[in-house]
Amino acid sequence: MSQTITIDPVTRLEGHGKITIQLNPQGEVEDANFHVTQVRGFERFTEGRPFYEMPGLMARICGICPVSHLIASAKACEAIMSVHIPHTAAQLRRMLNLAQMVQSHALSFFYLSSPDLLLGLDSDPVARNILGVAAAKPELGRAGVGLRRFGQSIIELLGNKRIHPGWVVPGGVTEPLSTEKRDKILAMIPEAYANIALALDAYKKIANTFKAEIAVFANFPSNYMSLINEEESIEFTDGALRLIGPTGQTIEDGMTATRFTEVIGEAVEPYSYTKFAYYKPLGYPDGSYRVGPLARLNIVKSIGTPKAEKEFAEFKQLAAGPVESSFHYHHARLIEILYGIEKIEEILADPRILGKHVRATAGVNRLEGVGQAEAPRGVLHHHYKVDDNGKITWANLVIATGQNNKAMNLGVLQAAKHYVKDGKFTEGMLNRIEAVVRTFDPCLSCSTHAFGKMPLAVTLVSAQGEELDRVVRD
């Protein structure tokens, strides 16, 4: 008789999800699915709204990465307007997006994953949380809080709000940066460097103790996609897409937003409300790919800032080609935080950042537009169509979590095959399967555009469909 294991909800994620593990009559794992159980809404209720409202509306999808939605949305609107935004505005947006990346990565690493990494995957679940980390490693807890506050403070300074700032608008930003605000941000940078140095040092000391997890946490060949700039360095706000294959070979390069519909498709699976994005020329599922920090570091030839470049060189030693295990998302995240701090400092060192020309204006000059930006979890695409009056007639969003969806499912299957034996799991096994999903830092609210309640649920199902075991945690 075959069986199914259900984990419901999967905890410490940005959203609600569920994992089902199907066993064969011998009690071995046959299949596993990561279900996202929330429903969509944003694309429909924005129909009829003026296009220039879209950044403010779309940013409401998520409280963690609203800035990326703001930027991708504003860029889609600018495609409709046919404008290029002023250099200062582009740099200010870049800084805002980097600040959001820093705070979001800090949340993922310190709040969501550090309880597993620092306290151990088999540690007492009652204390395996941020309070437990604070008690065991207060210096790292402080570093996490410090980095979150660093990113959030910059967002608040620039956008006048910590969450859902309305500062980014079609055409640029609403107001220039003042000298006072620039100096406030610069004053926070030394502490941010100290905090990320502490975290990188701590992570590198413990990473080797997770060899068993590294081996089975979504550790398989795949394609990777991210934005990249002309220097083949990391790029969060502009640039064009590059897709590489399992050996690191470039499959396609220079994919600008105008080619979005030619290259990105979305498949549907019956068990999830999140779609499965893929590279159209390869079809589904062969064209599935991973996005986010691991993809970005696998794709770029350099980071582009000196401190992060050294860390990147060390990261590249993990594999001859692309670094495959999703466990290494954690490491990549920390390197990107360091890059973000350096890049923000670099942007602020340029006096042009205080420039007063920060917004281009225009009406509707095209009836369709696509905007792309890197969110912390991976590249984000906003695609809008409007009528002659600029009212939205159709909208579609392709989110990082949808693009990582196939890899997350395969990752859960790989881990389940390794950890589930004889149709049973222990707390340690359960947490490891959840931890695979956590490495991707999926945002389920974004991927389904739901009003989110947070936590995920694992079900153990027999070959006859009988539910044998189920774990539900709020």
Next chain:
Amino acid sequence: MSTEPAQPMRFEKANCLVLACGNTLRSDDGIGPRLAEWAAQRFRNDSNVRVVARQQWTPDLAKDIADADSVLFVDSSVSSAPGHVRLTPVAPHSSNSADATSHPATHHIDPPELLGLTRELYGSLSAHAMLLTVGAGSMELGETFSESVEAAIPRARGVLEKAVLRFLDN
């Protein structure tokens, strides 16, 4: 609004943090931010009072608490009768506590957990920590309060004001 006169202030006062929580789009859940708005106005000339309102309390706020001598948490409550105003002391949660009901999350952390986190991270604890709650009658989508909560606002303001002034004097 409270008609009670404010207490005279001392020359040197402790720093007080008013930390409110709630969703202004969820009817009575918005009472925390509404009271915070009032507190910010009431104490606008007092640099010793800092008012912070959030949709949810998150671990990052531990630093704000560590920097304050006293903290007044302000929130709605579903376990009190609608409109019932309560002021209760708050003790820090211990990370080793066997309290199985406590599961600190990234999106929401309660006052005892926030105090516990502050103590663990910064080795400090506010000398005084209180929680002011107003019993909620409705948490449905909406930007207006239920009659019970609307009627309780003057009393809640009075309790908030007294608590802050007492903190400042201590």
